Amino acid sequence: xxRLLLAVSIILAGSPAEAQTDTNHFNTDSTDVLxxxxxxxxxxxxxxxxxxxxxxxxxxxxxxxNVILERAGNDSVxxxxxxxxxxxxxxxxxxxxxxxxxxxxxLNGDSMKDLGAGASVEVPFPIEExxxxxxxxxxxxxxFLFYAATIVGYISIAKRxxxxxxxxxAGLDAVDEAVGRATEMGRKVLYIPGIMxxxxxxxxxxxxxxxxxxxxxxxxxxxxEVPNKDPLVLATAREVVKEAYLKAGRPDYYNDDMVNYVSYxxxxxxxxxxxxxxxxxxxxxxxxGSFYAESLIMAEAGNASGAIQxxxxxxxxxxxxxxxxxDYTLIGEELYxxxxxxxxxxxxxxxxxxxxxxxxxxxxxIILGVILSTSGQQWFADFFIQR
Amino acid sequence: xxxxxxxxLCFLTGFFVVVAFFIEQDPIPDINEKLDELLVIVFAFAxxxxxxxxxxxxSKKIRRRDKGWTSSVISIxxxxxxxxxxxxxxxxRGTGIIGDRTTFDWLFNWVFTPLQATMFSLLAFMIASAAFxxxxxxxxxxxxxxxxxxxxxxxxxxxxxVIFPQSLAISEWIMNNPNLAAQRGILIGAALGAASMAIRxxxxxxxxxx
Numbered sequence: 001x002x003r004l005l006l007a008v009s010i011i012l013a014g015s016p017a018e019a020q021t022d023t024n025h026f027n028t029d030s031t032d033v034l035x036x037x038x039x040x041x042x043x044x045x046x047x048x049x050x051x052x053x054x055x056x057x058x059x060x061x062x063x064x065x066n067v068i069l070e071r072a073g074n075d076s077v078x079x080x081x082x083x084x085x086x087x088x089x090x091x092x093x094x095x096x097x098x099x100x101x102x103x104x105x106x107l108n109g110d111s112m113k114d115l116g117a118g119a120s121v122e123v124p125f126p127i128e129e130x131x132x133x134x135x136x137x138x139x140x141x142x143x144f145l146f147y148a149a150t151i152v153g154y155i156s157i158a159k160r161x162x163x164x165x166x167x168x169x170a171g172l173d174a175v176d177e178a179v180g181r182a183t184e185m186g187r188k189v190l191y192i193p194g195i196m197x198x199x200x201x202x203x204x205x206x207x208x209x210x211x212x213x214x215x216x217x218x219x220x221x222x223x224x225e226v227p228n229k230d231p232l233v234l235a236t237a238r239e240v241v242k243e244a245y246l247k248a249g250r251p252d253y254y255n256d257d258m259v260n261y262v263s264y265x266x267x268x269x270x271x272x273x274x275x276x277x278x279x280x281x282x283x284x285x286x287x288x289g290s291f292y293a294e295s296l297i298m299a300e301a302g303n304a305s306g307a308i309q310x311x312x313x314x315x316x317x318x319x320x321x322x323x324x325x326x327d328y329t330l331i332g333e334e335l336y337x338x339x340x341x342x343x344x345x346x347x348x349x350x351x352x353x354x355x356x357x358x359x360x361x362x363x364x365x366i367i368l369g370v371i372l373s374t375s376g377q378q379w380f381a382d383f384f385i386q387r
Numbered sequence: 388x389x390x391x392x393x394x395x396l397c398f399l400t401g402f403f404v405v406v407a408f409f410i411e412q413d414p415i416p417d418i419n420e421k422l423d424e425l426l427v428i429v430f431a432f433a434x435x436x437x438x439x440x441x442x443x444x445x446s447k448k449i450r451r452r453d454k455g456w457t458s459s460v461i462s463i464x465x466x467x468x469x470x471x472x473x474x475x476x477x478x479x480r481g482t483g484i485i486g487d488r489t490t491f492d493w494l495f496n497w498v499f500t501p502l503q504a505t506m507f508s509l510l511a512f513m514i515a516s517a518a519f520x521x522x523x524x525x526x527x528x529x530x531x532x533x534x535x536x537x538x539x540x541x542x543x544x545x546x547x548x549v550i551f552p553q554s555l556a557i558s559e560w561i562m563n564n565p566n567l568a569a570q571r572g573i574l575i576g577a578a579l580g581a582a583s584m585a586i587r588x589x590x591x592x593x594x595x596x597x
Contacts, residue, residue, distance in 0.1 A: 132412045141409055147579075151586050198596075199426065201581045204588060207595035231437035232430055236596055243597065260444040261437035267506035272462075279455045293510060300513040314577035316570050324521040332573040336580030339593055347592045355583040362575065 037113035040065065042106050046119035055093040059106055059117060061086070066109030074101050083109055098125040139383055146361075151354035158350030166352055171310055171328035172341045175209075175286075178308045179216040182283035188223035189213065190282040192273060192298065193237060194289020194313070195266060197230045201336075202314050206289035207240050208339035209312070213286060214244035218253055226259040227276065229269040234261050270294035274301040281305045287322065288312040288335065299325035312338070394591040401589035441466065469494065535561055 041062035048055055061067065064086040070078040071093065082091055096102060103120035107113065125136055158164055182189045191213055193206040210226065217224040226241060228234040238259045245254035262272045274297060277285065285302040287295070288311065295311075295318040302309045303325045311322035312330030322329045330338060333355075340348035365384075372380040400422065407419035445459035453459075472491040488496075524530045541547030542558020587593040 132410060134409055134411055137409055144405070144582075147582060148586055151583055152590075155592065197430075201584055204595050205584055208593060211595065228437070231433035234437055234440060235433050239597065240595065256440070257444055257447060259440075261440040263441075264434075264437075265503070267503045271502075271506050275455065275458060293507060296513045296517060297506070297509055300517060314573075314581065316573060319573070321517065324517040332577035333580035336577070336584045339584075339587075339595070348587060351583050351587050351592065355579050359576065359579055362579070 034107065034112065034114040037108045037111060037115050039063075040108065040115060042067075042115035042117035044104060044106055044117040044119045046104065046121055048121055048123065052098055052123050052125070053094065053096065055096055055102060055104075055121065055123070056090070057093065057104060057119075058090045060089065061115075067115070068107040068109050068112070070105050070107060072103045072105075076103075078103075078105065096123050098123050140386075147354075147358050150358045150361075151351045154354035154357070155347050155350035158346040158353070161346070164346070164349045164353050166337070166341060166349060169330070169334050169337065169341055171312065171330040171334065172338055174308075174310055174328045175213060175342070176216065178284040178286075178310055179213060179220060179222060181308055182217075183220040183222045185283040187281065187283035188225050189217055189284045189286070190273075190276065190302075190307075191224065191226045191286040192289070193226065193228065193233055194287075194291055195229045195269060195294065196233075196290040198232045198236050200290050202290040203230075203233055205336050205338060206312070207236055209286070209288050209342065210237060211240045211244050212339075212342045214241040215248050218245040218248035218250040221250070221253065224258050225276075225282070227262045227269075227273060228259065229262060229264060229266070231261060231264070234259060266292070266294060270297050273298050277301040277305045277307070282307055285309045286311075287326065288330065291315055291318045291322075296321035296325060302326075390594075390597060393597055394594065397594075397596070398589055398591055401585070405589070438466075 043060050045058045046055060047058075057069065059067070066086065067084050068080055069082045069084065069091055071081045072078040081093065084091070093102070093104075099122075101120065101122045103118060105118040106115040108115055154164075179189055191210055193210060194200070194203055196203050198204065198207075214224060216222075224241065226237050228237060238256060241259050242251075242254050245251050263269045273294075276282075277298070278301060282302075282305070285298075285307045287298060287302075287309065291298075291313050292315065295313070295315075299309060299311060299322055309326035310328045310330075311326040312335040313319060313322060314332045314335055316332075319329065319331055323331075337352050337355075340352045369381050369384070372378075403415075404419065404422070407415050442463065445463050447453075448456050448459040449463075469491065472489070472494070476489045476491055518536075522529075522533045522536060524533055538551075538554055539558045539561055541551050541554035542556075547554045584593070588595070
């Protein structure tokens with residue numbers, strides 16, 4: 001398969017201010033900013049060779065002049081790589097390394113002024129056509145195999161009947177209390193499974209908790225409403241809730257309207273939820289899944305309506321909002337541990353223990369990395385760089 | 388049998404996606420790409436389900452005259468109007484009732500977009516009320532949070548450096564050291580949790596989709 005030449009042609013012909021818009025990768029504080037030559041138009045086109053070992057440069061000039069080609073690397077410092085008379089309008093730069101950034105600019109060979117023509121590129125790691133395994137991802141494969149082995153190992157320990165301890169998670173202990181409160185008050189339980197689709201692992205984790213909550217509302221005969229932003233989540237949530245009601249022996253309590261669709265637009269969805277919380281005042285709100293800017297708007301509306309709120313997300317930026325506005329918050333990994341915690345199924349508990357062991361090993365590796373990097377041994381930290 | 392097929396399909400698909408991350412021999416990358424396209428197709432069908440659910444939900448509210456039923460009338464009307472305009476008008480430029488743009492464009496730019504912006508701007512007020520609650524000093528931790536927050540806020544605004552010249556340096560230190568360390572701790576835990584969850588789903592130990 002012929003790999004297309006990666007053409008990065010950021011052509012700039014104009015003032016140095018315009019030229020600098022192309023250099024955002026580089027240190028704009030660089031002292032080698034030259035005077036501009038605005039009397040001559042110039043364009044510079046850059047192409048990377050198929051094997052990522054050469055950069056081919058072509059330029060066109062509005063006048064017949066000598067030019068100087070300069071190159072800057074990751075350090076943003078320009079150095080001359082060639083001087084050319086008006087008959088030459090191309091150059092092949094063979095001294096490039098994969099993973100590095102390069103920027104080129106053209107100068108007027110007589111006045112040494114910047115012609116305002118520049119282009120930049122990051123040289124990717126070459127892809128060998130015949131290669132089967134992506135060798136640059138060996139680190140990820142090794143870590144994945146270790147992690148999977150740890151989890152599967154602990155699952156087999158759990159299968160043999162070993163007692164596994166899992167620490168208390170206040171947010172999950174509160175689920176029963178929260179549903180019970182709604183039952184006592186005769187109001188509904190509102191469950192919002194985030195705004196992302198089912199390909200987001202947080203939504204998948206949220207579906208597990210939804211199954212548990214639906215089982216409780218079915219047992220207590222409490223109203224449950226699950227508004228959705230994503231149609232695929234709607235279909236999944238309907239199955240999950242229906243199954244939970246069936247398992248609880250209350251299939252007659254279930255109706256499709258409990259799990260409904262609102263809007264695919266983030267803020268239309270937010271407005272609908274805010275309105276629902278204000279008008280119907282659910283006794284309990286679960287905000288569990290992947291949330292973004294709408295998290296605080298929803299949580300504050302729920303807080304103002306006096307509902308007990310249990311939130312859970314792994315979105316770092318939204319966690320402070322939930323912590324402030326909700327009664328209980330599942331932070332990061334607690335969200336993923338919820339199914340094990342709630343179901344107490346030994347197999348799932350085993351996987352959580354495996355995860356804990358892997359985390360301990362990872363902490364050890366981080367400490368080792370800090371020690372080695374501090375003593376000048378960078379190879380260890382480099383091994384873990386994502387590629 | 389139906390369940391076993393679902394679990395098997397989940398295992399095969401999940402395993403394939405993991406393999407495709409490491410292998411680039413044809414046809415694996417192409418099949419992986421096709422799987423992504425398949426998701427888009429499934430999404431299109433699910434969207435119809437969503438629209439039906441939306442119409443049923445709001446029609447029921449209107450029929451029963453539930454609390455807020457007038458909002459349901461507006462919701463259904465908006466859906467119908469935008470859908471009809473989108474289908475019959477948006478492809479014919481310059482035939483709209485307002486200027487040289489279609490009515491669909493006009494409604495989108497001058498009704499829908501401002502409504503979105505209004506919702507988003509509510510966030511500022513929500514942050515103020517949430518901050519007020521968070522900064523009430525009930526214990527030592529809350530006091531530490533309050534002091535740290537004040538320094539960071541001062542460090543982020545120009546007048547802050549006039550009031551307390553060291554605020555920028557201390558604010559940077561708070562954000563780049565204790566704050567970043569805590570964030571990374573949460574991030575590493577969440578990443579491991581997500582991977583563990585993915586392995587459980589692929590192996591069929593956890594089946595939230597059923």
